[in-house]
Amino acid sequence: MIRDDILGSLPVHTAVPALERALDAHGCAVLCAPPGTGKTTLVPLVLAGLLGDGSARRPVRRVIVAEPRRIAARAAARRMAWLLGERVGERVGFTVRGERAVGRATVVEVVTTGVLLQRLQRDQELAGVDVVILDECHERHLDADTVAAFLLDVRAALRPELRLVAASATTDAAGWARLLGDAPVVEARGVSYPVEVVWAPPVKPVRPPHGMRVDPALLTHVASVVRRALAERDGDVLCFLPGVGEIGRVAGLLGDAGAEVLQVHGRAPADVQDAVLAGSAGSSGGRRVVLATAVAESSLTVPGVRIVVDAGLAREPRTDHARGLSALTTVRVSQAGARQRAGRAGREAPGAVYRCWMEAEDSRLARFPSPEIKVADLAAFALQAACWGDPSAAGLALLDPPPAGALAAARSVLVAIGAVEAVEGDGSGGGGGRVTERGVRMARLGLHPRLARALLDGAPEVGTRRAAEVVALLSEEPPRSYGDDLAAAWRTARRGEDGYAARWRQEVRRLERAPELASSAGGRGSGSDDAVAGLIAALAFPERVARARGEGACLMVSGTGGELGEGSRLRGAPWLAVAVADRPATAASARVRLAAVIDEDTARLAAGRLLVAGEEVHWEDGDVVAREVERLGAVELSVRALRAPDARLVRAALLDGLRREGLGLLRWTRDAQGLRDRLDFLHRELGGGWPDVSDAALLARADAWLEPELSRARRRSDLGRLDAGQALRRLLPWTTGEAARLDELAPERIEVPSGSRVRVEYGGPQPVLAVKLQELFGLGETPRVAGVPVLVHLLSPAGRPAAVTADLASFWREGYRAVRAELRGRYPRHPWPEDPSTAVPTRRLNQRR
Known part of the structure; x- marks a missing residue:
């Protein structure tokens, strides 16, 4: 007996006519219906033509409802069968991995998205199916996104009459509408019971989650919040936790809470799942605490719940492509997820949600959970795409494109296991070709x-x-x-x-x-x-x-x-x-x-494909290491020292050592460093053909300016004997003739009035000439190099700095008198004329009288 009273009271009932008109006109539609409105149970029955009588009865259509999880698929099928007054397997059935309840009369079949994906690969036309409903599409599971893309291909190329509905409680409706070809968006209003938000953060700070680890202090706090909620309010409690381990720990802390504690997750036995979905009527009649993972966010209705306790955590997949590691990781719940969880408390009556975090943190949560295609291992997706005939996935209609690096890593895996053919030069790391017969067999096994x-x-x-x-x-x-x-x-x-x-x-x-x-x-x-x-x-x-x-x-x-x-x-x-x-x-x-x-x-x-053997010459622990190695990937199986390694490999190892440890491995005499400073000055001031001699530039061209000495070197000590100055001269602009002007433009020494030839230091921002003051008497203009005035360090007779100037004429007029007054008494044997501009320069002392 059909339960018309319940079916007629479901809020989504009012949106059904608009949905049917949208499907008649466009073939696709997006259905947005809040939790508890009946979108998962009423809509498939209506579209299948199983409701109504006489002239109101619609033509019977075959409907497939795709759910992201097995527990949701089984529950939805049982709920629809109950509404029809039947058992599962009659007009409503389900198929999940390893379990099937479908009969000859089945019109509505609820399947997981994984099962539908396998079915599409075997029968792209979905012969006999009239409508496909993708439920809870907001969760953005990879299988669901892939199924949607394949179904759009089917509609475009094979079956334009196939109807497609993307249904969700909270979703990016505009994005899905665009994906479905500007499909109409049909919204259903729900019975909105108020849900009071109670902020219940831990008193003391808890460590943030990392990897799979959750601070035990947070779980202890969650258990205490459950106890508080039981004491403060009526009704059953639904507590959201990130995983099975955390559920088990909190269950242990609630052993004496005075309520029946049930655990709901993807691994829970079917009888436990059924007991939860049956409500208090299916238990002892007392209060219940249901500890659940995200499976209870939107796919399931848990009768009797008036209170939600939200730990604020969720699990998402993450893949370390560089290391080949894939795992779930604990993350903060998204704002959309938190809203979904809170809504469970208001399904049947006013309720409350206890959020175990501070109100100030709420606005900093991500708006939506990460789409699985952005963060997950894509090997299975890449194989499905290859089996579909689109190995690059470029032609698939996806809300988010797969990350190029993750897809390339996935293709490489598929090539290595013989699932797809290798294609050279396709930019995917050597993989990404057509699926092989072996690959088709792999895909049909329903395994990674x-x-x-x-x-x-x-x-x-x-x-x-x-x-x-x-x-x-x-x-x-x-x-x-x-x-x-x-x-x-x-x-x-x-x-x-x-x-x-x-x-x-x-x-x-x-x-x-x-x-x-x-x-x-x-x-x-x-x-x-x-x-x-x-x-x-x-x-x-x-x-x-x-x-x-x-x-x-x-x-x-x-x-x-x-x-x-x-x-x-x-x-x-x-x-x-x-x-x-x-x-x-x-x-x-x-x-x-x-x-x-x-x-x-x-x-x-x-791991045979990773087995390699050969000579290895590289820079290790500060020197060249040469050996014959057999290795399995990074694992060395056998090692033998090489007495006469390939000279080219040695040269490459020495260059690598230079890049790692720097030019200090070479021998830098004072003259060599001086030449480098002069060349750096000319490059900075004149540019042109004068070479860049910075560390980065020299290391980048090391193979050019260090030859042939580098080819003769065999180890670190050989680099230490290599004369850097002599090698540097190879970089001078010999072809233009400018190299001959090196001593003219940047002289190593400058002759001063006393006749001394004084070294110029080019290591700073301005060339420096450090000379005793008496040796410059009579010099009116500051010396220049390449048109740049040098910075003159005027020294006392003892060689200590007395003054610094870049304008000698000004110094003789204005600064000299103060220096003379300070030093003449200290150095009486040295000349201190009143007019230095006309005095005779000297390196000598005054003659004794």
């Missing part, structure tokens, strides 16, 4: 390409069942309680009865039945658990194959260091295949979260 490679290549070696078991373990990281030893975690999953083990067995069955494995060996296979787990992990993540380098430390072939936890069984292993690792922003090494023991043969097999 790395795991698909491990399954396809590992099954013939160890047996389909065992390969599928390890890959299933890697496709959803096991709980931390399983430990960091992959083989031990495998054994725990085999005998486990928890929710993770149940999902793991379901995924194993799915992979075992995959037709892409039909040609693989189907037996149990050979080898210990350690050997099998190590081989599969190494095939999946060859750049993370690692060799021990001290107690608890290892070096991956990618060059990334790793650290194992205290007490780990893996600490004594000479080789590891690292499956999961993350590197905090401030850490020098990655933390190994999950790995398996392997041997060197397995390392060579898995």
Whole structure:
């Protein structure tokens, strides 16, 4: 029996006619409907023609609803079936990875975006489907963005009659409308119950999140806020936390809170999820505290909730492309996410949200969460695009283009595992060509390409069942309680009865039945658990194959260091295949979260494309090091000293040493430094062909001005014997003839009136001539070099500075008298005439009388 009373009361009901008109006119529409209005449950039923009777009944259409998460897909299907008075699998069904409830009469099918992506690759026309609804598109999951792009391609090229709806509670409506070809935006008004905001920051500062770590003090504070909310208000509590670990910790702190504590996340067992969605009626009837991740932000309605406690944190994917590490990281919730969470308290009645941060911080939160395409590993996306026939993804209609560097890194991975053909000169690091037959098989497995490679290549070696078991373990990281030893975690999953083990067995069955494995060996296979787990992990993540380098430390072939936890069984292993690792922003090494023991043969097999051997000559620890090396990426397997290394490699190493340590490696005599200062002066004052002799310029041209001496050098000490002054003369403008004027334009010495030839110092901003005052008697004009007056340092008879001037004539008139008065008594044997401009210059003392 159809529950018309409930269906008619859903606020989105009033927007349905406008939505239908928009689809009739344009084929696409954007539906913006606040949480709780029924957009996920009423709209598909209406568009499918399952509601109404007699003349009001609409023609039946096949509708697919795409949800970003499995838990949301199952819940939406069950809710729609209940509204129709049916069981799931009749006219409303669902398909998620590893589970399917669909019958011959099914008209509305709820699927995850990942399932829809696979379906599109197999059947681009989506034969028999009339309408596709992309629900919760504001979450900007990569699969959802990709599905939208593919569907727009289908409408443009194959099925213009296919109707497409982008639906969300809060979204960039204008952006989606543009993406869908200026589609109409239909807005539904919700029943807006007021939600009071209570600011509840910790009394003491807490450390900001980094990596996966959340300050335990914040979790303790969140638990105390939940207790406060239970005491201050009626109704159930929905508490948002970033991940499963934090949920477990807060649940432990609420053991005596006087309410039933439930945990909702993607890994929660189906019966727990059902209990939460059933409301208090499905439990003991008392108050409930539901601890949830972001899965409860918008995709699910949790009955009975009047209070939301928001820890203010979320998890987003991050990829370190340089190190080949991908992981979730803890971030501050966005403003849009915080609004979504708060809205859960006002779904059924007035409520309140307790925000565990200061009000002043709220405006500094990001407006929206980061689109996954901007921050995630793009290997799976790049493979899907290649299978679709657009390897560069340039022709796909996406709200945000994929970052070029991330896409190039993804293509390189696909080339390395044989999923796409290499294309030279395409700017993508050697990858990015057409998909191979092997790549199509990988894409159809519904796994990350790395795991698909491990399954396809590992099954013939160890047996389909065992390969599928390890890959299933890697496709959803096991709980931390399983430990960091992959083989031990495998054994725990085999005998486990928890929710993770149940999902793991379901995924194993799915992979075992995959037709892409039909040609693989189907037996149990050979080898210990350690050997099998190590081989599969190494095939999946060859750049993370690692060799021990001290107690608890290892070096991956990618060059990334790793650290194992205290007490780990893996600490004594000479080789590891690292499956999961993350590197905090401030850490020098990655933390190994999950790995398996392997041997060197397995390392060579898995990471064989990184195996190189040859001569290596480079600058290391202050000198040239020459050796013959066999290495697996950054890991040295064998080393032997070279007695006669290639001279070109030695020369390159010496140049590298100069660039690293500077020109001080050369021999700079006083004359050499003086020549450099003179050339620097001429370059600055005259320019033209006079060379730039700054450190940067000389290092950039070192191979030119240091030859042939550099070619004869073999080590650091040879550089120390190289005469820099002689080499510098090669840079003089010999071809123009200006080099012959060096001593004229920037003389090394200037002859003064006394007959002395005094050195000019060019090292400062102005040439300096330091000379005893008596030697300049009678000189009326300041000496010049290249037209620039020198700065004269007039010295006392003892050689100490007495005056500085760039205008001798002025000094004789105005400054000399004061200097004479001060020094003549101190140096009576030296001449101090009253008129120095007419006196005879001298280097000598007055004659004794």
